[in-house]
Amino acid sequence: MFASIIIAAALLPPAPELTLPRIDIPPALRATNCADAGQREALISEMDRVMEATRPAIQEMNQVLEQRMDRRSARLIELGVWTADDRARFALDLMNRPDFQAYMESGVTVMSGMMSSLETVASATSTEPERCEAMLRMIGSLDGAVAAGEIGWRVIDTAFAEEARRLGVSLD
Secondary structure (H helix, E strand, C coil): CHHHHHHHHHHCCCCCCCCCCCCCCCHHHHCCCCCCHHHHHHHHHHHHHHHHHHHHHHHHHHHHHHHHHHHHHHHHHHCCCCCHHHHHHHHHHHHHCHHHHHHHHHHHHHHHHHHHHHHHHHCCCCCHHHHHHHHHHHHHHHHHHHHHHHHHHHHHHHHHHHHHHHHCCCCC
16 A cells, blocks of 8 residues: 555645645644543543544645645655656556554554554453553654654655655756
């Protein structure tokens, strides 16, 4: 899935400068003591709202990474040092970089942790404290998604900077 996103990103038109979205989770929810029934109930009652707000933020994060890559690609084409074929080659080369592979693995790890926590939350056999702890792990996974996105951003920027240096041009 990530591979198709990156390849597609290399082939799309440019977008304006963007920043990674932040997932806003109230500190009180992050600090929930799952042994306390009142705090547990507060987390459980707010978690649906937090998760609903999170989905679009994660999708936007992926779009931002794609659009940032698109902007860099379009700049190299605009400078006349790249073609659409170069753009596709770069996307494939990017996927073979150890730092990009590590980024992809971190994304898979984050999603795997999130899915595992979600299974615990949804399980009829889970106790309320187990559900609460799983929700706190999901919040941690969301933080991990932002961190992974920032890693991806740096990897992509580094790869484009290297490509621009190789070509003797500036991306600015």
